[in-house]
Amino acid sequence: MACSDCHQDISAIPHPEQLKKPLCATCHSSAVEVYGKSIHGIRRMACDACHNTHFITRGKKDCIECHRGVAHASLPSSQKHLEALPCLTCHGTVQKSAIEIGISVHRAGLITPELIDPDRNAMVDKLEWDNLLFLLSKQIPADYTIKKEYRVEGDVHSIMRKPAQCTRCHEGKGYFSKAQLKVSGALSYVIPMNARVFIPLLPSIKDYKKTVHGKKGIQCSACHTSQKQVDDNVCIGCHRGLYTVYKDTPHAQKGATRCMDCHNPHLVKPYRELSSHERVAVCASCHKNYLHTHEWLPHTYLHFKYLECSTCHSPYSEKGIVFHMKAHGKGGMTPLSYKDLSSIFEIQEAPRRVVDTDNNGTLDAKELHDFFITLKKHLQDKVSINASIVVTRIYHDHAVRGNRKRVCKECHSSGAPFYDSMYLALPDRDKLIYLPVKGTSLSMLPIAVFVDLVLLGETKATLEDVQGLLMKRGDAWYTHVRSLGYKWIDLIGIIALCCVVAGIIIHIGLRIGFRR
């Protein structure tokens, strides 16, 4: 660019000593227009307050040169925010934003896509991220680097009078709703991540009505009686029973001393509808090294994928199995809706009747089997039937003193407590209903129906099964025989073993008898 491109009043050389101030807007009209509306523009700061007009690539000022040491006192976790985010994120207008995680590992074969994304849904979630960090820190503590970057693209001229609200990032479709994990080193690839691993969602008034408190009609003012932070006394008002157990536990005495250290009263889902994954997240917010402390546990990842911490750490809690169904739609696998159900079944009264055909209030193996077969027939591969082991009634002591035993056998046996408490979660118009399931349904349901189901002891024969075979008569015997399902493997195996042992004993007897 020539000098006269900006200093347009130069008509001859030598030019007058005093020249008019050039107008940046002549070339940068759109930037100047945006800038004019910004707080800097309103306060009439000239372009050269930040830009060196004669050496445009040099001497550009950063925000911090003027705004050094701003406290950001009202910003929660201010140090974390200030270290991670450029000023533009909150104070400007952002056009593009993304979280980029870079992991560099030079040992070949160590972090394959399968290792990072074990469930192979092309999305790294919280558990998978924790699992990856655990594996890296265990296997190569000094041989990897992780770089986390919050990238924003926007116009620095648009600095606003007031900073953006927290919801700009901490709400469903706000900024940083996309994240990706870039792996480099021996293997290089990119895999999407769930951005909520790093930026949690905040509750909103809009969502409050969908929460368990909101559905029960509890008004904001019932808890927020003053500007002060809500304390435990507010919770005790309704949940006295739980608090009576909790107040004497080690958790209450040190660590999670407040109810809200673990529970978010604005959560959209009621506790019973939280997945085990979401329930683990509650504990993991403090017990961040939970994968390290459970290194002894075989199949650690699987246990944390399907079980919540209370399954083992709250022995007095009631556990159950909940069958739930998912349908494959445009947005991936989503819980089966009432609409899906009504498109298959003719629902005249309550949806319960489509499963509970004998209307006795509980479901037996045949009713469950017929229902699942019909579902599979209509939705084919678009439906997935799963089961989760969940705590159905919580006992609020999660650290029973002296109980450091590894209680594997409680679940890994046919006598596990959850087999007595099974439910089918069935979608109604505006909620899920839970129908009790009775009997040894699991072992007799064929694989074709339950291909995704992975449970622990339902295929192992018990003494009761043997007694049933020997003692029952008539129809009860036939029903018992049919309900055994996979347990026949043990029963036939043990019968065959007994036959072999008997054969050997007879052979030995004959050898002795014939002196051979």
Place this chain on the structure above:
Amino acid sequence: MKKIYLHPLPIRIWHWINAIIILLLIITGIQLRFSAIDMLEYSWTVSFHKYLGFALTGSFLFWLFYCTVSGAFTKHYVVRLRDIQRMPIQALYYMYGLFRGKPNPFTATPEEKFNALQKLAYLTIMLAATPIIIVSGILLSDIVVFLVFIKALGGLRCIDAIHVVAGYFFIIYLLIHIYMATLGERVYSYIKTMVTGYEIIAGEDSHEEKGDH
């Protein structure tokens, strides 16, 4: 008395190591299956069973390699047409002839170590049951890593069922195998053969005959 060298040292070492592995796998497997039996801590048993399974895989691969390279596989294990014809004769001996003091219709030689029923049993256990239990065990050892294969093969319950059925087969085989080992000249004769490598056959001139494997 005739002394025949039947089992070379590598096979004898393999046999006893394999026996210990299988015995420990059966013991830990029973505890995993019937958790009311409380021998070791459950989580420890799971890990121990898994590592023993890997040891069995190594042991099986060694046997396969050794038998293939040395030619022992085709020589001693392959069931031929004449073996099928001999099976009823051998079975009849165990069920009747043995008690009447009749001679064993089969005499082990360095060229043919096993009788027709032994061949059938060893071939089934080594080429069917062992690979099945190893493959299903490897799939169960890391469900997350092998999930795709597990689903393709019918799901976890199916793989678990196959593994358990093969496990029962092993226990039954082991009981019969140990009992049959007592049917030699003396109760401990065959067991001694598996330690020293030599089988002693009574009633013939005393000399030593050596086999290649």
